[in-house]
Amino acid sequence: AKRDGAAQYDAVIIGAGFSGMYQLHLLRDRLGLNARVIERGDGVGGTWYWNRYPGARCDSESHSYSYYFSDELLKEWEWSERYPQQPEIVRYLNFVADKLDLKRDIQFDTTVTGAVYDEKANLWRVSTDDGETVSAKYLITAVGCLSSANVPDIPGRDTFKGKWYHTGQWPHEGVDFTGKRVGQIGTGSTGIQAVPVIAETAKHLTVFQRTANYSIPAQNHPLSAEFKAWAKENIDEIRQTMRASTNGHPFLINERKVFDVSAEERRKIYEKAWEVGGLRFRASFNDLLLDKAANDTAADFLKSKIGEIVKDPETAKNLAAIDHPFATKRPPIDTGYFEAYNRDNVSLVNLRDTPIVEITENGVKTTDGEYELDIIVFATGFDAMTGSLLKLGIVGRDGVTLNKAWEAGPRTYLGIQAAGFPNMFTITGPGSPSVLCNMPVAIEQHVEWVADCIETMEKDGIDRIEPTEEAVTGWVDHVNEVANATLLPQAGHSWYLGANVPGKPRVFMPYAGGMARFRGICDEVAEKGYEGFVLSRDKADSQA
Numbered sequence: 001a002k003r004d005g006a007a008q009y010d011a012v013i014i015g016a017g018f019s020g021m022y023q024l025h026l027l028r029d030r031l032g033l034n035a036r037v038i039e040r041g042d043g044v045g046g047t048w049y050w051n052r053y054p055g056a057r058c059d060s061e062s063h064s065y066s067y068y069f070s071d072e073l074l075k076e077w078e079w080s081e082r083y084p085q086q087p088e089i090v091r092y093l094n095f096v097a098d099k100l101d102l103k104r105d106i107q108f109d110t111t112v113t114g115a116v117y118d119e120k121a122n123l124w125r126v127s128t129d130d131g132e133t134v135s136a137k138y139l140i141t142a143v144g145c146l147s148s149a150n151v152p153d154i155p156g157r158d159t160f161k162g163k164w165y166h167t168g169q170w171p172h173e174g175v176d177f178t179g180k181r182v183g184q185i186g187t188g189s190t191g192i193q194a195v196p197v198i199a200e201t202a203k204h205l206t207v208f209q210r211t212a213n214y215s216i217p218a219q220n221h222p223l224s225a226e227f228k229a230w231a232k233e234n235i236d237e238i239r240q241t242m243r244a245s246t247n248g249h250p251f252l253i254n255e256r257k258v259f260d261v262s263a264e265e266r267r268k269i270y271e272k273a274w275e276v277g278g279l280r281f282r283a284s285f286n287d288l289l290l291d292k293a294a295n296d297t298a299a300d301f302l303k304s305k306i307g308e309i310v311k312d313p314e315t316a317k318n319l320a321a322i323d324h325p326f327a328t329k330r331p332p333i334d335t336g337y338f339e340a341y342n343r344d345n346v347s348l349v350n351l352r353d354t355p356i357v358e359i360t361e362n363g364v365k366t367t368d369g370e371y372e373l374d375i376i377v378f379a380t381g382f383d384a385m386t387g388s389l390l391k392l393g394i395v396g397r398d399g400v401t402l403n404k405a406w407e408a409g410p411r412t413y414l415g416i417q418a419a420g421f422p423n424m425f426t427i428t429g430p431g432s433p434s435v436l437c438n439m440p441v442a443i444e445q446h447v448e449w450v451a452d453c454i455e456t457m458e459k460d461g462i463d464r465i466e467p468t469e470e471a472v473t474g475w476v477d478h479v480n481e482v483a484n485a486t487l488l489p490q491a492g493h494s495w496y497l498g499a500n501v502p503g504k505p506r507v508f509m510p511y512a513g514g515m516a517r518f519r520g521i522c523d524e525v526a527e528k529g530y531e532g533f534v535l536s537r538d539k540a541d542s543q544a
């Protein structure tokens with residue numbers, strides 16, 4: 001994958017998922033800059049390139065899980081189901097990459113091993129595992145939020161004689177579960193999607209649950225010809241709704257409050273929302289994430305559904321033993337998850353009662369005994385939002401590493417820049433609303449804002465942009481303040497807080513103020529001449 005040509009670029013972009021692809025398109029095709037994408041995988045797709053586990057599907061509705069910057073792309077592509085499956089998303093991203101002729105500027109199969117800011121030259125020097133070093137004025141990280149696999153360091157893991165896989169590093173050739181005794185650790189969004197699919201072919205599937213979780217049926221279905229036509233005829237309207245909504249979805253959160261309606265009416269609303277399915281359930285009332293008593297009504301409804309679906313009382317009890325408010329962890333969306341426990345070949349182990357002691361050569365040993373397994377599936381999530389960034393070997397001004405600067409937790413201004421790292425932009429970085437949002441909507445906003453910023457810099461002969469310490473502190477405080485106004489920080493073990501990775505600082509990372517509000521703040525910052533940032537020129541230039 002080694003390429004010839006100039007080793008100096010205007011911009012180096014790390015990652016070829018939704019973010020990196022669009023960033024390349026804007027910098028190269030709109031601004032006329034010389035940009036290079038460096039990508040670890042051998043194809044485009046980012047998160048979706050790696051997450052090939054059974055049942056992998058997006059929880060955003062497909063007609064909204066697309067780039068909206070081009071009507072032409074929207075009209076040419078056709079999604080097949082209400083929620084896109086992983087292979088279809090990878091096909092979509094390849095379609096876009098080919099259509100925009102992006103691949104010629106993407107260096108595949110290449111891992112960034114370091115990115116060091118050279119202050120004298122005002123260049124980022126980016127080294128890769130193929131021994132090359134390239135430089136660029138701008139460094140844009142587009143590495144995704146859920147891309148650094150978290151494989152728990154359970155004692156004895158490497159003594160296991162069977163095979164083990166993490167869902168986020170799934171083999172491209174797939175895994176055959178036929179006739180196998182499978183153990184799955186983890187019941188987040190990923191685990192909940194994987195269970196029913198693995199259960200179809202495995203001899204037996206044992207699910208090891210540490211934290212019980214809510215789940216709402218996706219109510220997935222093939223899209224009708226009418227719907228497909230409607231989506232293509234109403235692009236502007238859909239775009240408008242996604243931009244106006246808190247979470248970037250193509251529907252708005254209902255204005256009413258939980259206790260505005262009677263208990264009976266509420267029950268009907270929840271029943272209907274359950275039938276509609278997916279993340280729309282959360283949009284039933286506007287105070288579900290603000291008022292614990294209001295949230296309890298949704299939580300109770302969802303727990304009662306588990307009891308109705310799951311036949312074995314003990315299993316139902318363990319599945320419904322949920323101790324965080326609804327939607328304070330990312331609410332999973334499923335297709336036949338709770339139903340899977342009614343199969344003879346699926347069983348649940350509650351790790352709260354009987355924790356894992358170790359992994360042995362034969363399987364998983366809990367305080368209750370040993371479960372013999374042929375395959376272990378780790379659906380144990382990610383070192384989210386910061387994991388992939390901190391693996392890049394980023395060194396800023398005065399030799400300060402990003403890891404040092406973020407020792408006590410990530411610190412950004414608008415999620416997009418860190419103090420001491422001039423001209424480095426972090427797409428969907430910590431402090432951005434991305435993970436609480438329909439991701440492509442957040443990505444388009446970030447990428448366009450960065451492209452506009454770079455365009456201004458190039459036009460005005462600006463050499464550097466970097467946020468002030470005060471602006472960063474102000475943003476970190478604001479991120480905390482808006483999170484604390486919600487119930488979100490109450491899920492003590494969520495990856496939003498970094499709590500799923502041992503030793504990671506506990507900081508609420510995403511911006512919970514809503515995508516529409518965030519967009520407004522970013523626009524205002526730019527209009528005010530990039531308020532909170534320092535824009536500077538090299539001396540020689542400013543004298544000229």
Ligand code: NA7
Nearest residue numbers: 152186187188189190191210211330379380381493495500
């Ligand atoms: P999540 O949501 O972080 O879920 C990981 C699951 O794995 C969760 O149930 C964890 O339990 C469990 N886990 C993690 N480590 C362990 C150990 N050591 N032992 C037992 N169980 C463990 O990751 P997902 O991949 O499901 O979803 C990530 C996002 O992708 C999702 O939110 C969507 O945005 C899409 P815990 O809750 O920590 O007790």
